[in-house]
Amino acid sequence: MGKSNNNEGNKLTEKCLNKRLQDNINLIKSIFTKDDTLIVREFNSEYQGSIMCAVIYIDSMVNTQVVNENIIQAIMCTTLKEYTINNLLKELQNKVIRSNEVIRSSDMNRITEAIIIGDTVFLLEGYNEALIITSEGWQTRAIEEPSAEMVISGPREGFTESIMVNLTLIRRRLKTPDLKFEFKEIGERSKTKICICYLQELASPKIINELFERLASINIDGILDSAYIEELVQDSPYTPFRTIGSTERPDVVAAKLLEGRIAVFVDGTPFVLTLPFVFIEYFQSNEDYYQNFLMGSINRIIRIIGILLTISVPAIYVSLVTYHQEMIPSQLLLSIAAARKDVPLPTIVEAIAMLFVFEVLRESGARMPTSMGQAITIVGALVLGQAAVEARIISAPMVIVVALTGITGLLIPKFKSASIIIRFIFLIMASILGLYGYIFGFMGLLLMLFSMRSFGVPYMLTLNSLDPQEVKDTIIRAPWWYMHYRPHIIGAKNQFRLKSQNRRQNNGKNKV
Amino acid sequence: MEKEIVTNKQVINIMTMFLIGSTLVLGVGSDAKQDSWIAIIIGIGYVIPTVLIYSRILWLFPGKNLFQILERIMGKYVGKAVSLLFIWYAFHLGALVTRNFSEFINIVALLETPPLVPVLVLIMLCIWGVKEGIEVLGRWSQFVLPILTTILFITVILSFPLGDWTNIRPIMYNNLGPILKASYGVFSFPFAETVIFMMILGGLKGQKGYYKVYLKSILLGGFIVLIINLRNIVILGYEFIDNIYFPSYAAVSLINIGDFLQRIEILVSVVFLFAGFIKICICLLAVCYGAAQVLNITEYRILVTPIGLMMMILSLIIYDSMMEMQEWAFVYYKFYAFPFQVILPLIIWMVCEIVVKQGNKKSIAKST
Structure with a gap:
């Protein structure tokens, strides 16, 4: 691949502009051969002694208004008083063409690249140089609120593709x-x-x-x-x-x-x-900072608990039901046993099947056209819930477990891939060794998290410390006036975020 | 050997977990009957001068671990031979702790699962942990220990209503004799087992506060062991403790708050598994450091997997039954461990002092 590219590059540099306009146009046309979006417009102007010139650009990559008014119209309608055939191009560049960026170049690579990215190339008879005029103008999406990261309060702008x-x-x-x-x-x-x-x-x-x-x-x-x-x-x-x-x-x-x-x-x-x-950023939402710090902290704790639940609930349920029945309160144990009485499948098979179906539903929900959403909802709710339980294929507690897993999993969409894999590994471990397998799995998870780094920064940055300064923006979101420092290591160069504790000290005193 | 950075705090966390690891589940000091808590306090008293010796040895040769010090002061061959003894001790201890695990899991929960399965999973985790290095283990334990202590103290608070304080009376009914005997048992298991840390601490970057690290962790770990032991006696009484294998587990299983919060003994298993994991990891790490030093290998990580698997096999064949394990742990272990925990360190310490003095004299002579 690299080799062919080099050849291509060599070919371009071999060909260079000469002083005949028609040759130059043909040269560019030959580079863009079989590309019908290339537009070549030749024209001349009586004010400049009817010397032929041409603008070359790619259709719809340029702002047509710019090409029409600021280049073609400008050249056709402007009188240049003092010019010679030798400095005409320079005069046009300096006095006529109305564009914020005009570059003179004879480098064929550069000219080709400019045409591709939506600039306009201007050629003049008698010159082996071209003007590259900035004129990009393609359609972009408007700034909208991103649908994947909604907030209730806070700014609603989102990035676009440009x-x-x-x-x-x-x-x-x-x-x-x-x-x-x-x-x-x-x-x-x-x-x-x-x-x-x-x-x-x-x-x-x-x-x-x-x-x-x-x-x-x-x-x-x-x-x-x-x-x-x-x-x-x-x-x-x-x-x-x-x-x-x-x-x-x-x-x-x-x-x-x-x-x-x-x-x-x-x-x-x-x-x-x-x-x-770092790991805790999964749990930090921008909205935590736009709301009251109490609300922010509560939401963050809910997210952390949710993630713990989504990776653990199936594993814990399976291990309790298969290995540690004594840990379930007797009333609950009786009702679980009654629900499981006629179910033919072992709990682990039940769990894996249900989780698989849930993931299928989720994935199809994300991919399918919106108009089919209704069908999926009905099928999902009916088949997976009511019918499966009534047909005694799946026990009712398992449906609850899977539903809880699914809902808590949606708390942090970005954590999805990790939670699916971890949940599955925990489930397998729990089915082999009961709660001990689950504990082993959790130890492994912590080991993995603590061994990771992101650009030299420990992934579990400050989570292993009980230092009050380090806890402030992790599992809780402390009020701004307590967060004097940036997270250390990342913001090591300038630790201070707030200059003074203005807010807290002034509280109440201002009223006097 | 590549140097890794661990803070003093992290080492204290590791060492505390090391101390509470298997102790909490097996229980200690049962010879002293209802006075075992006094035995623990005296045991801590015994161990403090011992760890001062350990720290002194490390302090005399900053930046070197026990194996490097041995080669330095005893010469290549004798040093390696003594290193081998310590390597055996660490290796054997690792296997014993692993066996504790498998017996515990097999007796309290998975009666029909072959012991190989949980042990294999555990050893693989340990191999992984040791390969990640002491730095990761340090941060890991710094995160985990506060959670474990919270769990422990919650179980202590919840078991308050069950307490029967007559269980610890009469205090010192049998005079000091059995207490002193038991306190020596407490000294050798778990406190003086911290001799293992001599094998890993020295090679760490920025490790200077050996005294502080040793004393703080002995006190913290000792405090936790004491509280838990006291709770077990107060709840169960020593006659009952004598008849069961895992007193902490039994004590917590009695907790019943309003018929709702009950059978939470799995929490004890959590503590045991997490702390025991660190204990096995540290033993394995010490063996690997030592083996790398003796075999002149610069990267200890290639040794971890084979040594870990060997440790697992030793743990499976080392005892025939739980009874044998208990007998070993409470009757013979203290005699077996004495040379490693006291005699050898004492000799090494004396040799160290002599070598350092001579070295100083030489350097003074040179400079003058």
Whole structure:
């Protein structure tokens, strides 16, 4: 692949512009042969001595208004008083063409690239140079609220597929020259523009360097979404946990930048990566910070309990029913036994079958056209609930267990892949060794989490510490005036988040 | 050997878990009958000078673990031979703890499951943990220990209504004799087993507060063991404790709050499994460090899997029954462990002091 690319590149550089306009047009046409979206418009203007010129662009990649009014109309209708045949191109560039960026170039690679990304190329008879005029103008989606990350309170803007729009959204939130945007191009064929964004005063230079090193080692032909980058540069790629965060919300990215993290924007996708990503970020929602801190803390604890439940409930149920019946209160044990009396399957088979069907329902719900939603709901509710129980294929407690697992699993959609795998492993362990298997599984899970790192930062950062300063933004969300410091290690360069404890001390005193 | 960073706090957590690991489930000091809590206090008293010796040895040679010190002070061959003794001790201890596990699981829960199954799972976890290194284990225990202590103290509080304080009376009815005897048992299992930490601590970066680490963990672990032991006597009475294998488990299983909160003895298993896991990991780690030092291997990680599996096999063949295990743990173990826990460290300490003094004299002579 690399070889053919080199050949292509060589071919382009071999051909270069000469002074005849028609040759140049033919040259570009030959590069874009069999590509009918290429538009070549030749014209001349009596004001400039009727010298032939041409604009070349790709249909619908350019803003037609710009090409019409600022280039063609401008050249046709403007009188240049002093010009010679030698400085005509320069005069046009400086005095006639109304565009914010006009570059003079004779590099054939660059010209081709400019045409591809939606710039207009201007050629003039008698010159072996061309003007590259910025004129990109394609359709983009409007800024909308992201449907995957809804909030009740807080900003509703979401990223779009256009990288420049996304960068504006960040720039508008952090108005400081300290905010750096570094561009890079990745993908041999897709030539995707990506942007690494960070606050220089806060972000750790070590992590930035590490990121650039890892990005430089990427060798792939196309990047269509930020997930490609994520998978190619993340740590611990074989674990079900993600070590790079991604979000569609500019407010989230701005908050992460303020904690000293780094954001990676990828052109063509509204998902922006933030790194390093530590485990507790799964549980932090941007809404925690837009609400009262009590509410935020309660929601966060609910999320943590929910995740614990979704990975544990099937395993605990199976081990209790198969191995540790004595631990169930007698009343409950009797009703479970009554429900299970006619069920032919062992509990573990029941559990795996039900969980599998639930995952199938979930996946089909995400993929199918919306109009079929009704059918799935009815089939799911009837077949899995009522009918299966009445037919004595599945016991009623198992339906409750699976329902609880499913609902709690939806609390944090991003945790989905991890929770499915962990839940399944726990289930298998519990079916072999009862609760002891489950405990072993949990020990393994903790071991895995504590051994992981994200860009050199321990994945369970500060979760192993009971230091009050470290707990403030983990399982609870402390009020802002208690969170003086950024999470350490990540924001190590400038730890102070708040300058003074203004709020708390002033409380009450202001009234006097 | 590659150096890993563990903070003092993390080592204290590891060591506390190491101490409470198998102790909580097997129970200690039963020779002293109702006075076993006094035996524990005296045992802690015995162990403090001993750990001061351990810390002193490590302190004399900062940045070196026991095996490296042995080679340094006794020469290559004698040093390696003594290292082998310690490696055996750690290896054997690891196998004993593993066996405790499998007996516990087999007796209280999985009667018909072959002991190989839980032990294999456990040893694989330990191999994984040891391969991740002491740093991960340190952070892991720092996270887990607070949870375990919370569980323990909840069970203690919940068992208050069951307590019968006449169970610990009469205090010192049999005079000091049996108490002292039992306290030596407490000294050798679990407190002086911390000799294992000499084999791993020295090679760690930034480890200076050996004294602090040892004393703090002995006191913290000793406190937990004392409280749990006291609870067991007060709830069950020593006659009953003598007749059962796992007193903590039995004591917690009696808890019944309003017919709803009952049969929560699985919580004890949680504590036992987590703490015991750390204990096996530390033994395995010590064996691997030692083996790597003796065999001149720079990376101990390649040794972990074979040694771990060997430990598992030893644990399966080492006893015939639970009775034998108890007899070994409470009757013979203290005599067996004495050379490793006291005699050898004493000799090493004296040699260390001599070597260091001579070294100092030499360096002074050189400088003048």
